[in-house]
Amino acid sequence: MSFPEHVLRDKPWNKGKLVGQKAPLKQEQIWSIRIRLEMGKKLRDLALFNLALDSKLRGCDLVKLSVRDVSRCDDILERSQVVQQKTKRPVMFEITKKTRESLSEWIISKGLKSLDYLFPSNQKINEHITTRQYSRLVDNWVSSIGLDHTAYGTHSMRRTKPTILYKQTKNLRAVQILLGHSRLESTVRYLGVEIDDALELSEQLEI
Numbered sequence: 001m002s003f004p005e006h007v008l009r010d011k012p013w014n015k016g017k018l019v020g021q022k023a024p025l026k027q028e029q030i031w032s033i034r035i036r037l038e039m040g041k042k043l044r045d046l047a048l049f050n051l052a053l054d055s056k057l058r059g060c061d062l063v064k065l066s067v068r069d070v071s072r073c074d075d076i077l078e079r080s081q082v083v084q085q086k087t088k089r090p091v092m093f094e095i096t097k098k099t100r101e102s103l104s105e106w107i108i109s110k111g112l113k114s115l116d117y118l119f120p121s122n123q124k125i126n127e128h129i130t131t132r133q134y135s136r137l138v139d140n141w142v143s144s145i146g147l148d149h150t151a152y153g154t155h156s157m158r159r160t161k162p163t164i165l166y167k168q169t170k171n172l173r174a175v176q177i178l179l180g181h182s183r184l185e186s187t188v189r190y191l192g193v194e195i196d197d198a199l200e201l202s203e204q205l206e207i
Contacts, residue, residue: 021192022153024160025053025142032145034098045137047106048119050099052157056178057093059131059154060085067107068114076100084180091180159190166191 025033030053037046051070052062061084070080078100081092095103103118112118117128131154138157139149162175176187 022156022159023151024156024163025152027164029142029145029147030160033141036144037141043102043106043109044119045141047099047102048134048137049141049157050102051095051118052154053161054095054099055080055093056158056161057082057091058084058086058158059134063119063128063131063134065118066114067112067116067118070095070103070118071107071114076103087180087182089180089182091178093178163191 033049034046037049048062051065055062055065057065061082064085065082069082070077076099077095079092079094081090083090106112107118110120112120117126119129121127121129121133135154138152138154142152142156143149158179162179165178166172166175172184172187175191176184179187179190181187181190
């Protein structure tokens with residue numbers, strides 16, 4: 001049987017790829033990646049990795065951050081706020097001690113100024129790294145500790161801290177605020193908590 005040329009040429013975009021929600025990182029995986037970046041002296045990657053976890057921002061918002069978004073008078077802020085590109089809604093996030101330290105070291109080493117992009121492009125002047133470049137970095141990070149990179153992505157970084165927080169506190173409202181969701185239902189779907197909770201309850205029931 002012969003097929004039209006366009007059928008042979010146009011392969012499905014998801015052929016051979018794992019499709020669906022990307023998995024969040026576990027705490028031991030976070031530590032493993034962080035240690036590798038620290039040992040490799042990868043200052044930019046370490047700062048980006050730490051800030052991605054703390055900020056819980058989408059990739060499009062994360063890569064566009066400027067130095068002044070996280071710093072005032074050469075001091076790294078403990079909290080910051082940005083307006084999300086997708087929703088046009090402001091969202092606040094914490095900047096923990098480890099992240100502040102890695103950001104400070106990166107900014108000083110690169111000689112970045114207040115109006116500069118926090119993660120500037122190496123190819124284009126006055127531009128930031130692209131979301132595609134960020135995605136490739138995430139692939140490299142998870143692959144470096146033996147994980148299948150197709151199961152993870154930039155949304156893994158966004159989902160990691162909220163997932164850990166929910167498992168520890170079961171506080172959906174707090175997670176909703178941190179993710180900048182307008183509806184609680186969106187947070188439930190995003191974390192898949194209904195499925196997890198249902199399974200946990202079922203596992204505890206012996207019949």
